[in-house]
Amino acid sequence: MSYFYALMLLVPVLATCLAFLPCSHWTIRSLDFPRVQIAVLCVLALIMTAVYPPSPVWLAWLVVITNVIAVIYQACKIRPYTRLAHKEVLSNQDADDDRTISLLSSNVLTPNHNSQALIELVHRYKPDLVLTLESDQWWQDALECLHADYPHRVAIPLDNLYGMHLFSRLPLEETEVLYRVERDIPSICSQLVLRSGERIRIYCLHPTPPSPTESDTSAPRDAELLLVGKQIRERDETALVFGDLNDVAWSHSTRLFKKVSELLDARIGRGMFNTFHAHYRFLRWPLDHIFQSPEFQIKQMAKLSDIGSDHFPIYAKFQYCPAEEHKHEVETADTEEMSQADEKIAEGREEAN
Template sequence: MAFPILATLVVLIALATLVPLSRRTTWLVRDLDFPRLQIAAVALAVLVAQLSLLDLRDYETVILLAITLACLAYQAWWIIPYTRVFPNEVKAAVSGDRDERLRILTANVLAPNHNAEGLLALIREHRPDIFVTLESDAWRQRHLDTLEDEYCHAMKCPLDNLYGMHVYSKLPLEDTAIQFLVEDDIPSMHAMIVLESGRKVRMHFLHPAPPSPTEHEESTERDAELLVVARSVADLDTPVVVAGDLNDVAWSTTTRLFRKISGLLDPRIGRGMFNTFHAGIPLFRWPLDHLFHSKHFTLAHIQRLPAFGSDHFPMLVELAYDRRHGATQEGLEADAEDEALADEKIAAEPVSEADVHEPQA
């Protein structure tokens, strides 16, 4: 009785593992990039059950064990970098110069969530230099504006379609632009922020739409927006930060391709997953809210903040400018196949690298 049940589970695990290998952009395929941790956990449980319940001398059992173990190993390959057993991609900060640090809070607020004070309290407690809100509308803006005495530099795009965006900063923002790169109702924000030292950092805040049955049948819009921004920041001498709810998990093929093309680093590598969604469902969480940065920075602090009524946890990251120590940090590198895949994904939408606003230092 155990064998057919376990065999069925192995078939499902194998399908969930093999389907995302396809380059198809349909949501049914690409959404299987998300639950790699959950698939790995099920595979491990099935492996334990096989070892406990089946006759290990049977040829069929050996085949099931081999398939399960292969699936588990493949899923683990994607998620182990986001655990503490993996080397840090970004060095811990050694510089104590506060004037050269940048403290950033990102929060998808969930438009129907009317606990405005919950987020305001977190901002007052953690005192970021700059914070960005996603899904923020005019109602949310009125509450955020109560912080304008301290956060006197802002970019505001209140929308009622779940894609509003706001940026508030203590530090000056220069050469700002609100753009609708791929879709005419989904904004992105681009600016140069001036640190207390006078150093300028190029910032890009994104919130592309996900592939899903309620949003887009394909992932092409999301993928193209991420990759044109990646191309626009590649090989810059200027310090760069890209942050936001990318509606893609850290271990997906597209996010990995973004890191390769942009050359930016992920401070979570070797430190943890920092799963930010879904705040209300512990068994189904994955890292959707991201911050990537250039080698100019090392990491002073990273923290997932407490929930405040949204389906996302906020993230707090503090970067320390340290070009000398950061220069030896190594991220992912793109090869010819990666460049060709990026070209293919960008070509699927009417957008190009030239469309991305490039704040000038």
Template sequence: MYYSYCFATALLIIATLVPLIRHDSWVFRVFEYPRLQKLTLNVLLLAAGLIFYAHTTTNWVFIVLLTLNLAYLIYQVFPFTRFGKQQIIKSRFPSGDKNISLLIANVYQDNKNSKAYLNLITECDADVILMVETNLWWQQQIDVIGERYPHQLKIPLENTYGMIFYSKLELKDGSINYLVEEDIPSIEVDVQLRSGQWVKLYCLHPQPPVPQENPRSTERDKEILMVAKKAKECKLPVIVMGDLNDVAWSYTTQLFGKVSGLLDPRRGRGFFNSFNAKYFFLRFPLDHIFCSANFTLTGINRMQSCGSDHFPMCVNLQFDPPADELNEEPEADREDLELANEKINAAT
């Protein structure tokens, strides 16, 4: 039993350190995901070591290593707990014509519970809806909301990377782009708030770095960072939303925040793990809504499961230009920009 404990401890510490290797192979990137799971296992192993093996002199090496590992994991997780500093402040004014509510839902293409999503759309009553993994069948099921959401962009695909986009708010300059891969679309569009203010919106769903999809993160990272640069150069307020197939704390998502200057409403409020809805012990924050520093947060909610492996996310933002002095806008240094350019220019 003691040898099993030692083996589990060694594996855990390796799993914690592997993401420090900045390699695009899925073998390294996949270990970025289960940070909470590693922290929980660390606590259990440390408790087991103190209770059952404290009398063993050699085991104190493992106890020290587990204590250091736990401290490192807590340091990584802390910004996304309610004790961390909020990156975007709470809205200072009642909801009004400067607000925009957004719903992001990965429906899981083979899921046929469209009725649950129609009920969700009614419940959330968002201004903008992005649904991904949508094929023609899903488009036909959801199109019944067209009267309420007259402004639309649709790319139904059978490869699990289709998108359908609905808006109550007026749109202009909408485009469907294939930034990195010819069969992975993204959306870029201007949305007009009820106040008349225009907002640039980017919608993404890049491939995850897993063997059955793509054995490396190169293409995903490239697309995410290309949008980060676009967001930074944009003169309008910016919102980025989608299933990024990357956790909120990965080095790529952190780099995205620095390069784009966009804010993560999760920080200081909770994890809002959106995947996997089917297994409570394997949940990560994969579905994101980021915004520029001239927004404040009116509300963020993880909605109920609708039969997919993802929980939908609903976020309500308020355009408030003076807030950019109060929000904690991330900034990129020269090393960050060099790394981003290296990834954007990587061969695919």
């Protein structure tokens, strides 16, 4: 019985170790998500061991030492997304001007019909861009009231939980709806014309998550992210990438995407901005992302109120400062990491076909 008790206390340690496996199956990659939750379980295991230590003594020490190592490791993974870390993106408190751009991204959840809650947020924050994910024909009809304020639009109403709608106050050029990896999973690529007349590239993404009901592995998701990352790198373009990426900020695949694309994450040093799951406080992690080129500085970032979806919307406002991009430190992928990206892209495409 003591050995079974000790095994229960070692569960968070096992979860920590399994996440190291270079396996793309959902049973392993899903362990990338609950870093905070695993750390909490490690602490609880240590408390339980102190109050009710398993026997023999060596077993209790095994539980203590391994859980301490695991909680330190998890804390190191989480720390960049707390206020204890150095901010990766500079703050900008200047008055808004023609180079200011704001966006709101929201996974609305197809069965959720509380469109008024989202419309109220749009009216309150007045973002330049609004991206809805999982939006079908019902949501397209419900959001027609936004058309007067958002004359530039891309509509992809789908019933497969991967519909997507982009609303823009600013002109969109060279807009493409792309199915990069899976033939029923769209993404949007467009050139946005700022009020200053300058142009930036935007990418709206919602790849499939690794889960028993979606994709058996993370390969298609990783491939789509890395394809976009490589395109940004090869074009050497100023870009914003946003959407529900179905991945957490601290995972290996997202960090590889950042290095390949040479984009920045404004959450680093500011907080996690956990957008999922809106209804279960203990089961929350950051799935909705906004990445930006070093030409941008952050003016505001916020997780918005519940709209009835399983995701909270996320809002951000940026200042375009191309003359100050050198003030940011940008991670870049080395030759080995670029080769790894190519392998992941090939794996994802092979699985999708």
